[in-house]
Amino acid sequence: MIRAAPAKPPMPRDYYTVLDVSVSSTPVQIRQAYQRLARRYSPDVNFLDRDTEALFEEIVEAYRVLSNPTARTLYDRGPVAGEGILRPGRASRPMAGRRGESLHVPVELSFQQAASGVATDVVVERLSPCRTCQATGLRPGAAAAGCGHCGGTGAVWTDRGAIAPETCPACDGTGERVSDPCSACRGRGARPETATVAVAIPAGVDTGVQLRVPGEGHAGPFGGPRGDLMVIARVREDTAFTRKGDNLYVELAVTVVEAVLGVKAKVLTLEGTAEVVVPPGTQSGQVLRMRGRGLPRLSGEGRGDLYVTVRVAIPRGIDARTQELFREIGRLLPASPRQEMRA
Ligand SMILES: [Zn+2]
Ligand SMILES: [Zn+2]
Numbered sequence: 001m002i003r004a005a006p007a008k009p010p011m012p013r014d015y016y017t018v019l020d021v022s023v024s025s026t027p028v029q030i031r032q033a034y035q036r037l038a039r040r041y042s043p044d045v046n047f048l049d050r051d052t053e054a055l056f057e058e059i060v061e062a063y064r065v066l067s068n069p070t071a072r073t074l075y076d077r078g079p080v081a082g083e084g085i086l087r088p089g090r091a092s093r094p095m096a097g098r099r100g101e102s103l104h105v106p107v108e109l110s111f112q113q114a115a116s117g118v119a120t121d122v123v124v125e126r127l128s129p130c131r132t133c134q135a136t137g138l139r140p141g142a143a144a145a146g147c148g149h150c151g152g153t154g155a156v157w158t159d160r161g162a163i164a165p166e167t168c169p170a171c172d173g174t175g176e177r178v179s180d181p182c183s184a185c186r187g188r189g190a191r192p193e194t195a196t197v198a199v200a201i202p203a204g205v206d207t208g209v210q211l212r213v214p215g216e217g218h219a220g221p222f223g224g225p226r227g228d229l230m231v232i233a234r235v236r237e238d239t240a241f242t243r244k245g246d247n248l249y250v251e252l253a254v255t256v257v258e259a260v261l262g263v264k265a266k267v268l269t270l271e272g273t274a275e276v277v278v279p280p281g282t283q284s285g286q287v288l289r290m291r292g293r294g295l296p297r298l299s300g301e302g303r304g305d306l307y308v309t310v311r312v313a314i315p316r317g318i319d320a321r322t323q324e325l326f327r328e329i330g331r332l333l334p335a336s337p338r339q340e341m342r343a
Helices: 015-019 027-041 050-066 069-077 111-116 256-261 320-332
Strands: 103-109 118-129 190-201 210-213 229-235 242-244 247-255 263-269 272-278 287-290 306-313
Touching: 015 027, 015 050, 027 050, 050 069, 103 111, 103 118, 103 190, 111 118, 111 229, 118 229, 190 210, 190 229, 247 256, 247 263, 247 272, 256 263, 256 306, 263 306, 272 287
Parallel strands: 103 229, 247 306
Antiparallel strands: 118 190, 210 229, 242 247, 263 272, 287 306
16 A cells, blocks of 8 residues: 555644645635545545544545635635644744745646646746835834734634634735835735746646646735645647547558558657558448547656557559459459348
């Protein structure tokens, strides 16, 4: 069994990391991730394994929080004094802002780039911490006051029946009110900036595949950590190959004689030409499979297949002698291909 994580770590891990989902994941995605992990690490299938037991408890706890919209909002906002949840890499400032939004950027790839994988630079327009105010949102020299809307707690109860408070909209959960805002970022502590992010595109991506680059999205307000960058692949079509999932389709023209007698023909593959055996008696439209000559699977395990569709090229405008030879062949051929129509 492959273990995804070590035994219960000394410090609680980030719940999104535990479930291996993005901070922008939908409730459905979170539930699916939980179900997948719960199946794998269930004590029912891993009995007497204490490491797995600890991991399973961690998964259950992460799902308990992230599956509840209010609990998730609070968790996203970060630690609050007395709450007891420490999030690695997030607690440097006790009242740091919430995590930034994730950023979706389409990336256009050639067919070959998608087939082989490519390291590429993606130019993004994203929010970055404001350098003028060091992400505080304050005009240099000004001091922050406690937020009056939430009494400095960063959370408000909007609904009497709610089980947990929500992030204060006035201060974005920081508990501080910016009375004298930084003019460069209008008091948000973050401003748009163009940046270049190196992205490794794995071999085998297809149009619509989303690749997550953690921590390269928008910066959060008031020094909050960055969200994720979601790179959405768009693969251009190829003139020679047609793609269906990991499989490739290509056509091969043969002569009538080659179709009847068989031939070893050169066919176009991803790695240049390769030889394919067209057996004697091959029909027009017949498909030959070349195993493992398709696209690499995104999972990294093996490759798809290459399907070669044979097209028999019928000669046109043949001379009298060739016509006579074909008539001779016609007399020799034992059966009509239309026999079943007379039945
Ligand atoms: Zn507030
Ligand atoms: Zn600023």
